[in-house]
Amino acid sequence: MITLFGEGRGFRVVWLLEEMELPYRLRPVDLLAGVENDTEFLAVNPAGFIPALQDGDVTMVESIAIMEYLIARYGPTPLAPDPHDPTFPAYQQFLHLGEAGLAASLYFVTGARRLAPEAERDNWSARQALRVFESRRGVVKRQLARTPYLAGDTFTAADISVAYALLSARRSGVMTFDEVEEAYVARTTERAGYKRTMAACHATRGWDESVFGRKDDAGSAPARG
Incomplete structure (x- = not known):
């Protein structure tokens, strides 16, 4: 099971996972509260920043690197053109x-x-x-x-x-x-993958609602698992 720690830039990773229809677990990390006592997270990323990914024996940080890993590991996918494609x-x-x-x-x-x-x-x-x-x-x-x-x-x-x-x-x-x-x-x-991501990412959805005073049209679909 793929486990992703933290939202923030981790939102990108969740969105990719939803678009690729891969099973995962999103594990919240509260940076504002401090991570000093979050031993599970610090065991994955002792530097204490998000996102962090665990996939079996693989541990990674940095959202774009994680995205490239998932595409290479679980692709091919139309979300990434072939290197010989003009795009x-x-x-x-x-x-x-x-x-x-x-x-x-x-x-x-x-x-x-x-x-x-x-x-x-x-x-x-x-x-x-x-x-x-x-x-x-x-x-x-x-x-x-x-x-x-x-x-x-x-x-x-x-x-x-x-x-x-x-x-x-x-x-x-x-x-x-x-x-x-x-x-x-x-x-x-408007993509279904984005709406599922917003439904899974409670902190991001709450930020959106607090800024715009409305609920995002995200539905209530759970993260894939």
């Missing part, structure tokens, strides 16, 4: 840009805005991280002006990576969507 370069680029260019930058912006002392919330590093986020957002928007999904005409794991980052940025108040982004996010979040 593969775009797929590979946006799979990683969703973290390296978007979510990683967003982490420092939201950390400064939500956790830093008042005088440090608009510091130089936070502004630089926001500039990085916006420049990579521009790369995404230019691609979406050409194709409905980031690797072309078909939804792939690259869309899971990037859509997660865009949705997190909107929930954090870092950005509002323009028409292109709004249509793109609507296409991705």
Whole structure:
């Protein structure tokens, strides 16, 4: 049984697992409460960050690496084009840009805005991280002006990576969507796999509800098991 520890970027992994229809267990991890006494989690990842994956004897951290592992281990899947497919370069680029260019930058912006002392919330590093986020957002928007999904005409794991980052940025108040982004996010979040993911990820769904004052149309489907 695949066990995933923690939501946050782990949302990407759950979404992939749901799209691939793989059985898994989602084990919550409360970082805000502290993980000092969470011995089960710390045995998997002593560094104490999420997500972390256990799959038999395999232990992994880092959401994109976990996604690539699951695709390679349990594929093939239409969520990842063949390396010889003309869409593969775009797929590979946006799979990683969703973290390296978007979510990683967003982490420092939201950390400064939500956790830093008042005088440090608009510091130089936070502004630089926001500039990085916006420049990579521009790369995404230019691609979406050409194709409905980031690797072309078909939804792939690259869309899971990037859509997660865009949705997190909107929930954090870092950005509002323009028409292109709004249509793109609507296409991705209308998928049954996304709705099952929202039903499984209680913390993410609660964050969404607290920001927008509504319940996401996620249904009540349980995580696969």
